Amino acid sequence: MDVGDHEAKAALFDGFAQVAKALSTGRRIELIDVLEQGERHVEELAAEIDQSVANTSFHLRALAAAGLVRTRRDGNRIHYRLASPRVGALWAALRDVAIAHHDELDTLAADYLGDRSGFEPIGRGELARRLDEGDVLVLDVRPHPEYAAGHIAGAHCIPVDDLDRQLAELPDDLEVVAYCRGPFCVYADQAVRRLSAAGRQARRLEDGFPQWRDAGLPVAAGAGAGGR
Amino acid sequence: MDVGDHEAKAALFDGFAQVAKALSTGRRIELIDVLEQGERHVEELAAEIDQSVANTSFHLRALAAAGLVRTRRDGNRIHYRLASPRVGALWAALRDVAIAHHDELDTLAADYLGDRSGFEPIGRGELARRLDEGDVLVLDVRPHPEYAAGHIAGAHCIPVDDLDRQLAELPDDLEVVAYCRGPFCVYADQAVRRLSAAGRQARRLEDGFPQWRDAGLPVAAGAGAGGR
């Protein structure tokens, strides 16, 4: 019987392993995490992961070779995007396993994110309800291009670096909810800390924009709604 | 602000990457695929993945270091098992992405599994219904230890290597459904081919035992029900 020999099985599972290998360095996972927010071009991505453009291009090619990422040419820019939402689901599954079972991850996360114990996040369902009622101010504190690529309907675009500058212009009668890329993104935490320090009532959204979008909750796109 | 610097972010994402790296070779994914059926000891696992015991032990240690696998001592045997169903979910997500986006995987799968186009599998729901009605013969064609660790309630244990020997003893008035480890396991395909060649009406279950179990459908454990 020529079906089912060990050599072919090894080759097949090595094929699966190639996909895992594409995620086997932190830089490439950072790229996935950013690309889950929407498509970006190489220079932006290089800045996001704090690497040279050449190295970033190399990593993007590796992701593309594994089928995780696709490209689109626009003028002389090349935009990268995730091949499908499945890739985001894989990244989420990886996160879940790592946080649940990898012992060092708690301390690594605490080193990066700081102590979150004092800050209770707000759930997606509750935020959706309160957005309907209009008694909450939602801030998208990710970088501009990610807001433009897609954001929670009704959210205002204030990247965390611009927050201090625009603090005074915020209406002061509403509780503030900040959100960013996902559960291991630091932007919303930074925003909540600064808002709290300024005496505002502020919480972060559990998870981030991709999870809101994938849950089928209302989203909008374009730079339109702008700051403030 | 000491929260959110790039070095800590790199360290955190390298932590996630370590989990992916644990899955970055085909041998370790084969181990995960077997361990999803139930716990096994090192010698059995070495035979399953066709590697030396030393190398298998090395790979198991790597999986344990990433938190994917746990051990239990029983006499002078050490049994390995998945750390939680989350690990199975990660392996499923990896499979989905690979099959959907990695171009070479179709041909690798075809090389190992052969041409499946002539064999329409039966769905879980339909099989559950027909098991209730008692008008189907369900064969677990995985190796004995996996049947003992857990199987579809009402299934009979006939490892694919023993199938030809026991063909004549099967009641011949029922359609046969064979199942094994999952969508990329070859045992059920081999069983269906042999049953069909013997003139029996036979289909394979979509997916395999872990998916049946995780769907909450009825299972049983122990070597009890035996062959036939």
Added chain:
DNA sequence: AGCCTGTTCAAGTAGACACTTGAGCACCTT
């Protein structure tokens, strides 16, 4: 055409990793 910008490619280096072989260690049996 020529320059500029954005991206990829190539060469080189340091480190990591899979697998083999042979020795060591823990626990069991007699």
Added chain:
DNA sequence: AAGGTGCTCAAGTGTCTACTTGAACAGGCT
């Protein structure tokens, strides 16, 4: 205690991989 079984550890080898630097190659602008 002595021997056996099951697993891990250590040394060694060949291969692969991440990142750097510097050059090449597109497409758009003037």
